[in-house]
Amino acid sequence: MLAKSGAEKMEVYHSIMVTGFTPSPIWISLGIGLIAVTYTVLSIRMIIRYLNHLKKTRSSIDPSFHRWLLFLSSTLLIPIVITVITRLVGATTLPFPVVVFALSLLIFIIYGTFLLQPKFFDKFQYQIDDQEIEEVNSIEKYQNSNLQNNQKSEYLEKIIKYMDSEKPYLDPELTILQFSNTVDIPTYYVSQIINEQLECNFIDFVNRYRIDEIKVKLEDPKLNHFKILNLAYDSGFNSKTAFYYAFKKHVDMTPGAYRKENQLSTA
Template sequence: MNAFFMCFSAGASFLLSFLLFFHPLRENLTANKWLALFVSIMGSAFLGIYLNHTEIGESHPGFIQWINGLQFILPPSLFLSTQFFINPVKVLSKKDWIHFVPFLIFLFLQVVFAGDHAIFMKAKLFEIGNTSFLFRDILPFQLLLYLCLSYLLLLRHKKNLRKITASIQEIDLNWLSNFLLILTVILIFWINDTLFGIPFLIGVMPIIYTASIFFLAYFSIRQRTVFAFNKKDLKDISTFLESPAKDQLQKTERLNDQQFALLSAKLNELMTKERLFLDNNLSLPMLADQLEISIHDTSYLINRLTEGNFYHFINRLRVEEARQLLSSNRVEELNMLGIAFASGFNSKTTFNTAFKKYAGISPSAYVKQQRTT
């Protein structure tokens, strides 16, 4: 039965890898290719577990060790995939290849010990109590490190999104956070198999691995394009997000007093007369085009005027518009979703979250409050 689950997990992983590499919706192409590499190597690991208990594993141990060695590519491929999801215009640099040094060390040792069936993968490094820590046991802890690094990247990404857009729910990469969470579950069972050997966990491990692949597939196919901008705006956004926060907030020389006054007046006109904040797809690059200045200068202008970022600036205006609509007769003809769209929000979830944040109560509670006063 364990053999069945391992084979099934391997096949499902290879299928998911194929779908990610040739993504049918052409979303996040480079990021998905790295993610496909990660999933395919995970599939090869499941295949290696199965083969290790067959005649192939007994007669060709070196081949199994090659399969196991590929797992040193798992962590960097996941980390680079995360980086490309966050920054679609990223270019691989020399320092990125440093992440593959463990795999190169493996290749060196594999060549050196090839005549001895590559037994170095089972070589004992040290002991923890009665448990021997083998060379191959480095693998789950290497992945644990990169899982943490990837999660930290996602946290920074979610914070950065508020600098360029007023609606983050569709592009906050929550699906990738869930993807990492499922990988953490797999990792817990892997570390148990490596160090602790709790019988119950080992017994259910094949089932957990198989179920995890389905959840990984579910979350990965829910992805959408993170930054739906043209190449020029993407490069500007990348530069803007990578620049230190103090450069964006403290460089008052970006705009002199005359420029600041003129642009403040123009921004006020765009918001009060043209009511640009009602555009559901409004973003920092779009506002910068209207002001005819750079993304950096637009962000600086908003920061200096409001002491907040683009997200707070636009959503405060939208919540104020929603409050007026909820207090008017239009609340009878529009449902909450209609109020949300009429106020500039592009989803009910975003509307509810922002309204609670800036009004202090939910939209429905606000309506009840208005009716009783």
């Protein structure tokens, strides 16, 4: 194309504008589509697995981040889907407006994501180091643990006492690795005890304390001049979405409704 003369380039451009792009043979198009779909599915699967990993190791995550990430990954299929539909309806060429529409839609979505969720284009959230990966791999094997019942009771008491006295849940960046190092209990034992004895994962365990912390604040009329979100940040949450999601899950009502209901009952 670069070696063509100006007149020849104009002829090619005019041909595309009038007749559209001539697609590759169908077997090539299907192969490219299959590769694109495979990579997209694997990307979505990796995002879901990573989210499950965070639930086991982090005390606070923003679910909206992963929903947006899943959405953005899915939109990469737009050009492929439009191409496949065009071929299935029997078109021998891809009309230029269709190609422009597909690419414009993709660019619009990426640009819109940049405006609404700029953190996607910054450092990826929740970086995991090699030590944590090794610890988490051990967590998956705790079903085969030889931890005795008396040890479980001892560790559980130690964990609860530390949570009540030191309130580590007020740190929004708390991880299970940091927690286990502080209480001097192996990470996989911490995970095992929380899962078996308290029937929840690490993030739910920590969020229970955060919810109890903010419930006391919401019930206090003296704190009415504080916004609920500010109280949430003071209780260990690090995002609005994560807070409202956790509160609704544990209390089954919104924070605003809880504040109104409990202050009316004590008036």
